[in-house]
Amino acid sequence: MNLYENIIHRTEKISVIGLGYVGMPIAVAFAKKADVIGFDVNREKIELYCSGVDPTNEVGDSTIAQTLVQFTAEEKRLREAKFHIVAVPTPVYEDHTPNLTPVESASRTLGRNLTKGSVVVYESTVYPGVTEEVCVPILEQESGLKCGRDFKVGYSPERINPGDKVHRLETIVKIVSGMDEESLETIAKVYELVVRAGVHRAESIKVAEAAKVIENSQRDINIAFMNELSIIFNRMGIDTKAVLEAAGTKWNFLKFTPGLVGGHCIGVDPYYLTYKAEKMGYHSQVILAGRRINDDMGKYVAENAVKKLIHANVSVRQAKVAILGFTFKENCPDTRNTKVIDIVNELREYGVDPMIYDPVADAAEARRLYNVEMSREAELxxxxxxxxxxxxxxxxxxxxxxxxxMFKPGKNNSKVIADIKGILDKKTAEKQNYIYWRL
Structure with missing residues (x-):
């Protein structure tokens, strides 16, 4: 029998390396069809999973408690598996160059425990060429095995949208690729076990890598365009949301909205593409322009909040300001790469130390990464x-x-609401004489 058949007959196992917002749902999904080893170097995280706790809120505590995933921090257990999925983060350094440390480290760990006949699939978002030019040599060096002879590799970019309960692993078409036809077919069949929406067989690993990195680059550029429009319309005294609602009545108008662009994908992936382009002698024009706009939006929001405080005749340094929401996106506890911190830091430059309230956010993570303390609702x-x-x-x-x-007693015309996502009804706020501003 081939590897796919061995997996469905449970004579071979699947391993998932990296159990974060992407890897953990993958492991849980596959565990319904096969024997799965879920590996992560974070022992505290493994202990939570083993005790039935889902710190990501992606699948929920009850699902974690019932899953058959064999959670472990012991790397030698990877030797029990023949089909390996690597799903670790790919961040950037402060200078916006790719930080491949997590994927390189995962490759070394897997390489030390790789056995003949294995298939290794990378899901981490990278620039074209990383799988074959960076990861494969590490696997070969650590294992003493030869790629193509002793083991095969492929790439299947993650498309999981953290916090999204509709677009899940099972419902999103999965791009798959392999180093040859045999590995491609094996990888496709294995993913078809859990992806109801089906798979798209890319013609090469580099094509699959490129497809993933441009998905988020495209969104980044479109959001940057909306942010630039918001800046322009704000100067004109025109409400951007009203403009977009009007323009959105045309069938082919793309319905993007302005906002903060953080997280591990949209705010990071474009830099992977532009880095590789620069290595090839091409300096990006459009992509980096969009990145500059989006990276500056936190500062822009803070500046406008300060302007509104001045307009309200409130002393900026004595102003009591609360920020509601600290995660990088809605309904997700993840605070890593949140752009809300840019608002916090800019306000502090003006002498304002804002309160931060977010009942969804991982407060311990926010404290560790940004040295910020979450306020209680009663303090607002x-x-x-x-x-x-x-x-x-x-x-x-x-x-x-x-x-x-939440506001102080007194006249509403000295109270400021900066509604970045347009949550509140603008007319209601303005009828009550609040100073209301939104992107």
């Missing part, structure tokens, strides 16, 4: 300004009175 009182930054469902479901109760 006597405010001069509220900056709504993340459209968590828990915020969107509140009526206007919930936010109104």
């Amino acid at each position: 009182c006597n405010l001069d300004a509220v900056i709504l930054t993340v459209a968590h469902t828990c915020f969107c479901e509140k009526d206007f009175s919930y936010f109104e109760a």
Whole structure:
């Protein structure tokens, strides 16, 4: 029998290396069809999974408690598997160059435990060429095996959208690729076990790598265009949301909206592509222009909040400001690469130390990464300004009175609301004489 048949007959195992927002749902999905080893170097995370706790909120505690995934931090257990999926982060350094340390480290760990006849599939977002030019040599060096003879590799970019309960692994078409026809067919069949939407067989690993990196680059550019429009319309005194609603009545208008662009994908992936382009002698024009706009939006929001405080005759240094939402996106506890921190830091430059309230966010992670402390809901009182930054469902479901109760007593024309995501009804705020601003 071939590897695919061995997997479905449970005589061979699948391993998933990296159990974060991407890897953990993959492991859980495959465990319904095959024997799965879920490996992560973070022992604290493994202990949580083993105790039935889902710190990512991607599948929920009950699912984690019931899953048959064999969670472990012991790398030697990888030797039990023949089909390996690597799903570790690919961040960037402060200078925006790719940081391949996690994927290189994962490759070394896997290489030390790789056995003959294995197939290794990378899911981490990278620039074209990383799988074959960076990862394969590490696997060969650590294992003493030869790629193509002793083991095969492929690439299948992750498309999981953290916090999204509709677009899941099972419902999104999966791109798959392999180093040859045999590996491609094996990889495609294995993923078809869990991906109901089906798979797309890319013609090469580099094509699959390139497809992934441009998906998020395209979104980044489109959001940058919306952010630039917001800046322009703000100067014109025109409401951007109203403009987009009007333009959106045309069938082929792309419905993007302005906002903060953080996280591990949209705000990072374009730099992988432009880095590789520069190595090939081409300096990006459009992609990097979009990145500059999006990277500056936190500062832009803070500056406008300060302007509105001045307009309200509130002393900026004495202003009591609360930021509602700290994660990089709605309904997701992940604070890594959040752009809300840019608002916080810019306000501090003006002498304002804002309160931060986010009931969804991983408070311990925020403390560790940014040295910020989350405020309690009860502390949100006597405010001069509220900056709504993340459209968590828990915020969107509140009526206007919930936010109104946070402000200091007195006339509303000295109270500022900066509604980044357009959560609140603008007309309601303005009828009550609040100073209301949104992107």
